[in-house]
Amino acid sequence: MIRIFLVDDHAIVRDGLRAVLSAQPLLKIVGEAANGQELLVQLPNVPTDVVLMDLNMPVLDGLATTHELHEHHPNLRILILSMMTHERTVGELFAAGAHGYVLKNADKAEITTAIQAVAAGKRFLCSDIGLTLLEKILATEEEGAVNSAKDPFRLSSREREILKLVASGLTNQEIADKLFTSKRTVETHRQNLLEKTEAKNTPALIRYAMEQGWL
Known part of the structure; x- marks a missing residue:
């Protein structure tokens, strides 16, 4: 059983996640909070395996909360659920200690897979962001090849x-x-x-x- 703590400032989002995840036999919602500060207050009394957390929240946002969790609850697994797709944002969260990142528009199968992956000690990046990053890498490499062809005397x-x-x-x-x-x-x-x-x-x-x- 994977114990999940939901953190999102929108009650309707938490309700939807609870409905979807509670239907999975190996997942259990053990707590809810509207922001990172509420999470940190409740967490010592709520045994948790995975924190499923939004990024943009009032009081204490996802990035700041990730830093706090990484420092004070190092064994806790952190999965970010957000609509932000910029690679710098994703990179900052992983650097802060997040173990996974999935978009809110992902289907329930991918969200469930993400939870199971981070709970198992793995890292997870949703397919949409992964493919976008791959496309950017390939485009950069192609541009570099074109520039090299134009400039055979490339200098260090x-x-x-x-x-x-x-x-x-x-x-x-x-x-x-x-x-x-x-x-x-x-x-x-x-x-x-x-x-x-x-x-x-x-x-x-x-x-x-x-x-x-x-x-």
Whole structure:
């Protein structure tokens, strides 16, 4: 039996969740709260396995409550139920200690699966958000491949940094001192820059960099 504590500031949402989850033989609703503060007050007296919690709530929201639960109730499993889909929000909640994230418009089968997964010690991310993140990753990789094809002389961040310092007129030793590295390392990077861009000398290198918009 998985003991679930519902936390949502909308009573109608809690009523709906209770109706859906109570119909599952292995799930039991043991408590309800309208915000994180109410949860924290009740929790010491209510044995709970999974907190099923909304994100946007008054008094103490889901993120702040997750931090509190992670610190003071480390064995409790936290499943966020929200309509927020931004990856930064999801990432912040997982970083704060949440174990799962599911959208409110998910069907009852996915919500039940999410509860069972986090109760079993696993992490869970609903399929809609997972697919959206995958699409963004693939789009980013495709864009990176296109940019690489357009720019065969892609420079590392350190090479670009050194190129800017070269363009500002600093000597190899001055660049080394500024970057807390050796003069020999700077010389190696400058040589790599010349080879990558096929520039014959420093003025040609700087001119090429300006044409590419690197400076």
